[in-house]
Amino acid sequence: MLRYIGKRILYMIPVLLGVTLLVFFIMHLAPGNVAAMILGENATAEQIAELEHEMGLDRPLLAQYAAYLGGLLRGDLGTSYTSGESVTAKIMACFPYTVRLALVAAVVSVLLALPLGILAAVKQNTWVDNVSMVISLIGVSMPIFWLAVMLILLFSLKLGWFPVYGAKSWNSIVLPAISLGFMNMASIARTTRSSMVETLRQDYIRTAYAKGLSKGAIVIRHAFRNGMLPTITVIGLEIGQMLGGAVLTETVFAWPGVGRMMIQAINGRDTPTVMGCIVLLTVCFSFVNLIVDLLYGVVDPRVRTMYR
């Protein structure tokens, strides 16, 4: 098991190297001169050249990349072009907000999705099934930012229950978490339903009924545990998607997380900050995927034996 984890982490290294290389070169495709932009319109060519030299922008792109990578290994993501602050410090100030939002949203979506999916599977082809699948289809189809705007309209502007934006009071996380969680709820519920439907048809479920077990015990202890694997995969994937979706939710609600900072950095042409945000979110995404793979082993003993 430990060997497997080690192997997976080692495997992440080339992928992350590839990601930084890719993003670095894409970001440097951007037209325009950074030094000229920082110095403003009145700068002379000499001043621009001097600042470029100071920032290392006159060196070949590969050398710049190597320097960036060196910094990255020491936890130094460079300095922001717009504010001159350390990018690492800037990101670390925002990161807890994104993590909190993603976790609360994940809890919201799982708590809603599992009962919905299981209920739909148990009551397959009844109105309960239809209603819960219609809810989840609408959830999949709804643009996340539209839901966010509608939630603000109803709960903040009309009813005045929650703040419109920001993260100042304890209840300001409610609307962002619901809008981020709802979309994911839908796909988790759909996956849970289909895997539960399949599991409930298995012979061992019939055996359990024949033994005289109660329906609740069969659904929870026999069917649910076996039908969980696809659900776990989807939950993991969805948490990854949340990191992307958080960009939208955070922007709508002015939630001070990494996603909103990234959009502000893009608008300000602050390349080091954009790079830092992408690297961080990608590392998180990869780790979530790793954890999902490891959870397979916890849930399913058959998978566990394959690690040895």
Next chain:
Amino acid sequence: MEVGKRNNKQREEELDFASIPKNSGFKETFFRLCRNKAAVAGMVFLVLLILISVFADVLFDYQTTCVDQTISQRLQWPSAEHWFGTDEFGRDLLARVVHGSRISLSIGVAAVAFGLLVGGILGAVAGFFGGMVDNVIMRACDVFLAVPMMLMAIVIVAALGASITNLVVALAISSVPTFARIVRSAVLGVRDMEYVEAARAVGVKTGRTIARYILPNCMGPIIVQTTLRIAATISNTAALSFLGLGVKPPQPEWGALLSSGREFIRDSAYLACIPGVCIMLTILALNLLGDGLRDALDPRLK
């Protein structure tokens, strides 16, 4: 040599004769799809939407309804005259939504078509040849897939600048690895079938074998994924426009309409509601069709 070549062609024709008559699978799938009410509803909606976007100019003149501003008519709630109301410059929202459908749909279709073409070729090559080629292509895909799709698109648009072409490029690139993976696994599934071996044995060239014998036999998952992918791409287009990284305001893309309507949400909520409902219904229709196609193409349900 000449004779040998002709022989190969003839042999290939014989091979075709022996295969199942064309289109029979398509017809059967279509009939099965038509039994699924939800999928039919989705299909009808999409056909209507495509017709509306094709004939947008006949329905509403672009210049007078979508560009010219009538300040005296600004921010009017939906009425008999303006079914969807008017925006902050007095332009008819229905006309803008109709013309917006053109932009949203064509970006979605163009980006997915491009992604499918590039991803499909990469995936087919990787699956067919295996070994080193497969490894290189798939590891490159891993790198792309390690970044969530939305983030990848944001980075590309941020670097290239916000325009419709760049948006299509960004969304296409971000869907290439997904298609490469799907096509690769589909190709792996049929690569060692007897009919492929037969085609090779009679001397059909590699490219032709892939295009003529392998790809048509793994179309199922590709079609399903294409439908669902168009839905995701339309949603992402709207999201990028909403963030100010996609289509810019005077052009009536749905996400851009929603974004500019957000400012007036307190008193003119319809400006943000209606474009959102359009996006949602379109994605819903594509999802219903995609799910229907998946069921119709799945041989286990036969």
